[in-house]
Amino acid sequence: EFVARSVGVCTMMRLPLKSSPEGLDAAFVGVPLDIGTSNRPGTRFGPRRIREESVLLRTINPSTGALPFQSHLVADIGDVNVNLYNLQDSCRLIREAYQKIAAANCIPLTLGGDHTITYPILQALAGKHGPVGLLHVDAHTDTADKALGEKLYHGTPFRRCVEEGLLDCKRVVQIGIRGSSAILNPYKYSRDQGFRVVLAEDCWLKSLVPLMGEVRQQMGKKPIYISFDIDALDPAYAPGTGTPEIAGLTPSQALEIIRGCQGLNVVGCDLVEVAPMYDPSGNTALLAANLLFEMLCVLPKVKTA
Amino acid sequence: EFVARSVGVCTMMRLPLKSSPEGLDAAFVGVPLDIGTSNRPGTRFGPRRIREESVLLRTINPSTGALPFQSHLVADIGDVNVNLYNLQDSCRLIREAYQKIAAANCIPLTLGGDHTITYPILQALAGKHGPVGLLHVDAHTDTADKALGEKLYHGTPFRRCVEEGLLDCKRVVQIGIRGSSAILNPYKYSRDQGFRVVLAEDCWLKSLVPLMGEVRQQMGKKPIYISFDIDALDPAYAPGTGTPEIAGLTPSQALEIIRGCQGLNVVGCDLVEVAPMYDPSGNTALLAANLLFEMLCVLPKVKTA
Amino acid sequence: EFVARSVGVCTMMRLPLKSSPEGLDAAFVGVPLDIGTSNRPGTRFGPRRIREESVLLRTINPSTGALPFQSHLVADIGDVNVNLYNLQDSCRLIREAYQKIAAANCIPLTLGGDHTITYPILQALAGKHGPVGLLHVDAHTDTADKALGEKLYHGTPFRRCVEEGLLDCKRVVQIGIRGSSAILNPYKYSRDQGFRVVLAEDCWLKSLVPLMGEVRQQMGKKPIYISFDIDALDPAYAPGTGTPEIAGLTPSQALEIIRGCQGLNVVGCDLVEVAPMYDPSGNTALLAANLLFEMLCVLPKVKTA
Amino acid sequence: EFVARSVGVCTMMRLPLKSSPEGLDAAFVGVPLDIGTSNRPGTRFGPRRIREESVLLRTINPSTGALPFQSHLVADIGDVNVNLYNLQDSCRLIREAYQKIAAANCIPLTLGGDHTITYPILQALAGKHGPVGLLHVDAHTDTADKALGEKLYHGTPFRRCVEEGLLDCKRVVQIGIRGSSAILNPYKYSRDQGFRVVLAEDCWLKSLVPLMGEVRQQMGKKPIYISFDIDALDPAYAPGTGTPEIAGLTPSQALEIIRGCQGLNVVGCDLVEVAPMYDPSGNTALLAANLLFEMLCVLPKVKTA
Amino acid sequence: EFVARSVGVCTMMRLPLKSSPEGLDAAFVGVPLDIGTSNRPGTRFGPRRIREESVLLRTINPSTGALPFQSHLVADIGDVNVNLYNLQDSCRLIREAYQKIAAANCIPLTLGGDHTITYPILQALAGKHGPVGLLHVDAHTDTADKALGEKLYHGTPFRRCVEEGLLDCKRVVQIGIRGSSAILNPYKYSRDQGFRVVLAEDCWLKSLVPLMGEVRQQMGKKPIYISFDIDALDPAYAPGTGTPEIAGLTPSQALEIIRGCQGLNVVGCDLVEVAPMYDPSGNTALLAANLLFEMLCVLPKVKTA
Amino acid sequence: EFVARSVGVCTMMRLPLKSSPEGLDAAFVGVPLDIGTSNRPGTRFGPRRIREESVLLRTINPSTGALPFQSHLVADIGDVNVNLYNLQDSCRLIREAYQKIAAANCIPLTLGGDHTITYPILQALAGKHGPVGLLHVDAHTDTADKALGEKLYHGTPFRRCVEEGLLDCKRVVQIGIRGSSAILNPYKYSRDQGFRVVLAEDCWLKSLVPLMGEVRQQMGKKPIYISFDIDALDPAYAPGTGTPEIAGLTPSQALEIIRGCQGLNVVGCDLVEVAPMYDPSGNTALLAANLLFEMLCVLPKVKTA
Ligand SMILES: [Mn+2]
Ligand SMILES: [Mn+2]
Ligand SMILES: [Mn+2]
Ligand SMILES: [Mn+2]
Ligand SMILES: [Mn+2]
Ligand SMILES: [Mn+2]
Ligand SMILES: [Mn+2]
Numbered sequence A, B, C, D, E, F: 001e002f003v004a005r006s007v008g009v010c011t012m013m014r015l016p017l018k019s020s021p022e023g024l025d026a027a028f029v030g031v032p033l034d035i036g037t038s039n040r041p042g043t044r045f046g047p048r049r050i051r052e053e054s055v056l057l058r059t060i061n062p063s064t065g066a067l068p069f070q071s072h073l074v075a076d077i078g079d080v081n082v083n084l085y086n087l088q089d090s091c092r093l094i095r096e097a098y099q100k101i102a103a104a105n106c107i108p109l110t111l112g113g114d115h116t117i118t119y120p121i122l123q124a125l126a127g128k129h130g131p132v133g134l135l136h137v138d139a140h141t142d143t144a145d146k147a148l149g150e151k152l153y154h155g156t157p158f159r160r161c162v163e164e165g166l167l168d169c170k171r172v173v174q175i176g177i178r179g180s181s182a183i184l185n186p187y188k189y190s191r192d193q194g195f196r197v198v199l200a201e202d203c204w205l206k207s208l209v210p211l212m213g214e215v216r217q218q219m220g221k222k223p224i225y226i227s228f229d230i231d232a233l234d235p236a237y238a239p240g241t242g243t244p245e246i247a248g249l250t251p252s253q254a255l256e257i258i259r260g261c262q263g264l265n266v267v268g269c270d271l272v273e274v275a276p277m278y279d280p281s282g283n284t285a286l287l288a289a290n291l292l293f294e295m296l297c298v299l300p301k302v303k304t305a
């Protein structure tokens, strides 16, 4: 290490800042939007704080042997500009930005932002790849129809995706789901679509390595997207988020989930719902930065030592 | 004091919670909206936290002799429901709610929320009273035309009001204005309308009692509205806000401004832009609660001892 | 959801605020007292903050199928007034308030407050039901005799209860006990009374479902009270408390404990020792709110889907 | 400076820790009690945090030339033991401790603790010196009769002192008084006793040097006590306190007040109401430590360069 | 504003990030070093947080009419790499970096870091310009000889500069000086060199416009450097710093000081001692960002509207 | 308990403060140094805050039966003076201080401070005992060669120890190791020396009792040193540290590790890397205090009940 950790303008993992995805194999990109948030706001500052804490990361993954930067050209391409006063328009801006990223054959690793953003991201990626498989790690299914009369907010992205045919519903797995509910069977919609719903309580005190073996089987070789809501984890590990639910996953389970995707055809990933103001130590953002690094390490064609 | 300060569900000043403005002379009402915020969000929790800190307030104002609760029937009427995902629709909901308050001849004292809300409030009040005078205390003129392509956000309410003829522009005073600017003459729009713009630097180290004498002259007997953005104060006194500007007003100046309104025909007031997450001590909310109490004390027909 | 989460004066789970327990099957009630605290104060603001975070809760429990609000008439009946300068007098005020609640045949779900309050609550409930069984979840046995010369503080409630015959000692279970001690055998008093003491270290890395099977056997059909000190949980999950002890229970174990009470004759519950100032994220209060909801879900006659 | 500021167990100003006041001219002593607090608790940790921040202080006062440690033998004598569960008993413990300090002819400089403690301190000091003059700096007069039915809490100490004849009422000055009130004329009691009440609003934007000239005249050569409630200052300077009032004094005014006591016959001083949990930066405690140092610098017989 | 404030990797004022000072008229540059700190560390993260909060700034100064970006080519050139384990070596690295900046005829506006850094910066600038005048705004003179046996730390930079002939001592002014002292006459060294020392207490409640008129006279047309320690301000305005002193300057005085430099031959500026961990709201960093912008606005040849 | 927890100057566990190790069997000693820190500073305040939170500890360990204070004469001997501006010199000061402690036959239990300090501590202890076995609990191996050109910082102590022959390399165990890496095989150096490296992922969801059985075998009867870096634990349990790594150990595993050392010939222990500013609740320091108490409980000749 020749540069002190306090030194430098904060890009993700201190990667070069590029203005375009052209020529990149993969790119970190921020979507600093939080106006789809139903409770505590602040995820607009998630990308900024994740970048800041990511200076603790080093480039090699000794646990898996992955050498991402010896395999791929990766950069930080900054943030998508968003319209903080209009959620619909923000979705358009995000979709258009990701269409460009997809067109450049660059795999996006997204720093959220609230979970609304996954909808326009998947519009762009399904535009390129067709309906994708989805590994969705979250406390919530995010398959509501509406809230406060609106079709778009962070509780609805996956229903919108289903309605638009963006998902290959037989290859959708939701892990970490829990919490009280406004309706009797909150998982019915997901299961009716063919999603596998893995409740948090079925994960308590367990290694998720066996589950991920099944998931890999299910996903096969076709494109999948990983959408990781930090609130999947227990609030002890990730206090800085807007709609925390008790009794969630652990970081070791999060690592088992992501590392379990090695070999899959991952076409994009996101880590959403980091709200820094509820995270005075910065450790939620640090966790997010680590999980994004782990996602990078399981992208297709990443070499291992 | 027969009830301990930690006791009870928090209404403003522990007033009774009413579901309607009918029969009330004045009412505290919250507008927990923050999606018009350009920088740090969180004012959606302003009303909640102002109510919480308001338990420190007692009912009489020994500095002015005002006896508001011996003069008026006052209650907390809860919050306007807002649409957190759609700013336009929220403005509609706020306007409709305040039309009902105005129709009940109840003077609203509003707990914000970001400054966008003053626009629909003034739509409602001008609907009843005709164009109103405005005492606007703020670091910013809030007379921008657009941001990010949008006409509605917390930087534009007073331009929208001018355009709709809601203000009696010869009786508009803006106090506390300061800060860097994107344009050469940021006060031109205000002055072109006939507003009086009092810069913060013209207030430094001064009593504002003389200024308020002039303001009372200017306002006369016709209806006026008081809109108080907590960022008018220096961030030392009001850290919990989203777009702080250095070198602002002091709390004693804030008191001089509000107390200087005694005798005016105040038809409504608001205190906006309290963002609790940036205020770990709660003292910004406490300041806001005090200023709202002082506004109550200068409403028409409040008796003094 | 037709009301945004930031909207409204905060009652527990946004329930109606009632001034009396009459006609209610169960009621949330706050006891905002902290002068029985031996270390960090602040639990006087526990009820306020638990109510605030409880807006995240929805009304149905999909994990257990419980439909509490379709089964029972439940409200928030506000706080017991306490005497913040006199612990003895506060105990009297609490006892009298709970005698009224008991007389109304309303099951109290208490938001504490420090653990001292369980003593006057049990005086009231045992006055109605006779000696009750007790499920006591805590890091501490709270069976000291005195501290600083005083018989009343948050370390003594259960010894006082034993002395007054309020407990059916053969049906008392204490779970989560741990920590350093001033005496050689700190569990002796409990065991001498016939209590079952389950140490935290006997819970590490284990599901508590089997334990709760035994507890249900032991409790039988007679009345029991659940007293849940948030410090039973590891401080990682519940930082906001006054006398934390390392290496505690997990939220999933807390859920197993409470859900394991289904079918028992629960006549009252409390959740105590939430000290918000040590909980900047609010997540300790959120955990408490969830546990109180889970307690509601296991009250007698709550229907399940 | 031969010792780094982070080094060492924290005594006040790194003075030696003594177990007795014998042989000392003056002593810092803590009273870590907060159960007389009406709103936010936490002053029990005031002495601890004031000591911690006092490591920034050096031994000479260049502004006044005072050389306290070349004039007097001064030490930290630790804390008075208090009964955290019984305010009456705590008052007895404090009184007895200060009787010993007074008997040793040692001038106490007290680190509070809530303001209740000044009552037993004055019992002890008036026991030695007879009725004392009082310079009371505070947002509140602290002359209530009762609250919640109790005669003892932090709002009543000076009425209790009057009733017991501990004060030379013609030589009592209260500075910084302000805030809303439960009664019509909240200053009447003080003025009826002959106290001079200086409102905060009469201090705004003014040097207090002239006022202190008058105060010195009034106090004459007879014994006086200085009781400084940190809430006399504006909450911007002293956020860490339990009952803050807006629009208070400034630190420069606080210095003018204390430095204005030079030449008076000061027989004791206190600095009360520092609540560290509301002061994340530690700067309220630092302010308190500085004010205590300044009080030391005006004790009788302190030499100046 | 076409870009939302939450968008983008944080450079100072969102300026382009350049890798070299070549071709720039002025540049913001960070020195993220804090191992010269005597008390609370953390200024290593000062540059990062100042950049973050600087997104609130706009490009024009309506108070002075300054149009810095229409006058000069300005960029953010990132941070000097520092050696966090060796203060001597860090000084070398800083000196070498600033020699390059000076050689490029680029005026550095430095984001500190602790005050030690001004010494190597002045080595570099005096190497180009010869001995410079100095406007030093600080609570401390920073002219100690040693601490803990070391010649280099944040209390000694200006004595080191004097010893090496880097300062034109007749044109050195220190403003804001205050606080307790380890020696009898802490200002003697400064005054013996010919410095003007303006104590904070001589600034209380005063406009500093007259003082700055005198300073401009004294500085004349020869090169001057502005070194602004944020602790010159009262801790109410700047809580986030390591060695705060009570009763300091106000932000309006800070603006008067910097704006009073208009017309002087400013060859470099710094803003040091921002320690973000003691500043949960971010407002100390925001103040620092504003002051740096104001310094930019008084650089030679900045046009005014 | 006859003394309230808020009472008294904070020594470790309220032990007497001694100025010398002479005559003591064991002593708590602080090393308030943080200039070897690569990321977030602040461990200089670790000893202070650990002492503060240690007031919650009582003197007996009911889990193991250990009665340390009935077995040994133990005191707090304050802090080693350090040179905050010179890491080399600090190492010298620490080494010399520990040579005196070792010469007094007093076992040091160290409150850190960053991990650099273990190097000079082991220089002193190996000077007395010869090469020692090492139980090193940490997220990091701390066996780097250099950083930023320096041989001394908190990432290198154990390589320095190896080079100087201070360790009995066949009896070195490192537990909890994890995280991204700058080199391909970050554990190679350790294993090449003969260290046993136990990765965190091999500890997930497991009791470490079996591992510790093996460790006891390996350590035998010869002297061992325990060096416990708080970042070995998951950041959920220990947020207050400078270089946190996700997915770490749990407090129950930490207890199993330390309690598993019973019977070994422990000649010294440390608990390092507590950075209080990242720990608003104080619970990291409380955890550290508990672990230090547990280390005391396994010192040779500590009796058990
Ligand atoms: Mn989600
Ligand atoms: Mn979620
Ligand atoms: Mn505004
Ligand atoms: Mn504003
Ligand atoms: Mn308890
Ligand atoms: Mn407990
Ligand atoms: Mn007082």
Ligand SMILES: [Mn+2]
Pocket: D138, D139, D140, D229, D231, D232, D243, D273
């Ligand atoms: Mn007061």
Ligand SMILES: [Mn+2]
Pocket: E115, E138, E140, E142, E154, E229, E273
């Ligand atoms: Mn300085």
Ligand SMILES: [Mn+2]
Pocket: E138, E139, E140, E229, E231, E232, E243, E273
């Ligand atoms: Mn300074």
Ligand SMILES: [Mn+2]
Pocket: F115, F138, F140, F142, F154, F229, F273
């Ligand atoms: Mn380490």
Ligand SMILES: [Mn+2]
Pocket: F138, F139, F140, F229, F231, F232, F243, F273
């Ligand atoms: Mn480590």
